[in-house]
Amino acid sequence: MKNNITIRPVTESDAKQLLDIYSYYVENTAITFEYDVPTIPEFQERIRHTLKKYPYIAAVKDGIILGYAYAGVFKDRAAYDYSVEVTVYTHRSHHKEGIGKLLYTELEAILKSMGITNLYACIGIPADEDDEYLDHNSMDFHTHIGYTMAGRFHKCGYKFGRWYDMVWLEKMIAEHDAIDHSIIPASSIIR
Template sequence: MTTIRVATEADAEEILAIYAKYIEQTAITFEYVVPSIEEFRGRIRHTLERFPYLAAEKDGKIAGYAYVSPFKERAAYDWSVETSIYVDMEQKRSGIGRRLYEELENILKQQGILNVNACIAYPQAEDEYLTKDSVLFHEKLGYTMVGTFHQCGYKFHRWYDMVWMEKFIGEHRENQPDIIPFPKLKLEK
């Protein structure tokens, strides 16, 4: 059985082991160098200061994770976030990604977040480093295509496009209430 829970800095090593494969073997992330454990712990800590960082645990091992970061740092963008999700390559197509995103959206709605945006590496032609699977996954979850940046990411001696997808998860109002930082949220189930 898979459980979804809030990640902690103690999870950094297991989470980084999942992410490292994406860095080294795919163009899904445009990061070139696997970060140190210390840097990765800092990334988790920094995210949790404002937003959720979730881990999917299956059979006592982390099988995937998802988190959000600010869409932009200016106050006018507070209600919009950028999503990130990585599932252990051996666990893909098992429903873990959907479960992570469902719980992430549940928490984000409680925070008052309205827009979730996904920045996705996109191949001009599918290859051994990148497919269109992430776009298809996001479409199944209700995201729509917003735009394409052409040949903006370079990895493995080739150029990749980057697309933005979005999904509205809340009501946009004239007098929008402030978001609730994740540490101050009393989670509802």
């Protein structure tokens, strides 16, 4: 616990608080390429779907969610089961307070316990350097905590009347020895 912040599993009842964080990014940034803010029932379904196999966690202080992180399918083929895509969002008034790092540290520990070896982050970056909807903060954050460039797609996302690049960053969290086990569902590890 850092500064009275606890990390705990997300439940469907958290959907409104999570959506309060996420809606800002949908409406005001190109951090997500989603155009429309999901409804609470849609967001609850997203939580339900993720929790079937993967961790979904929140950073909480005094009952208020300050940020959240989760893992999901990287590619939907059995050969990719040991790789996941990771996502983190912090409340816009709590940037650069270490919350993202706290969340990712816990998320990585859970994923490693599950048998996951590779983490991937899909990040939008400005195609042109000066952009009011997107900067390099997310890429800088991920590289600071050990992610490296895996690939860049040029002008593949279109939002706010302009094109954006997208990069895939990767981080290896376990050895790539011969695998003799299936992935353990997150629900078996965290409660």
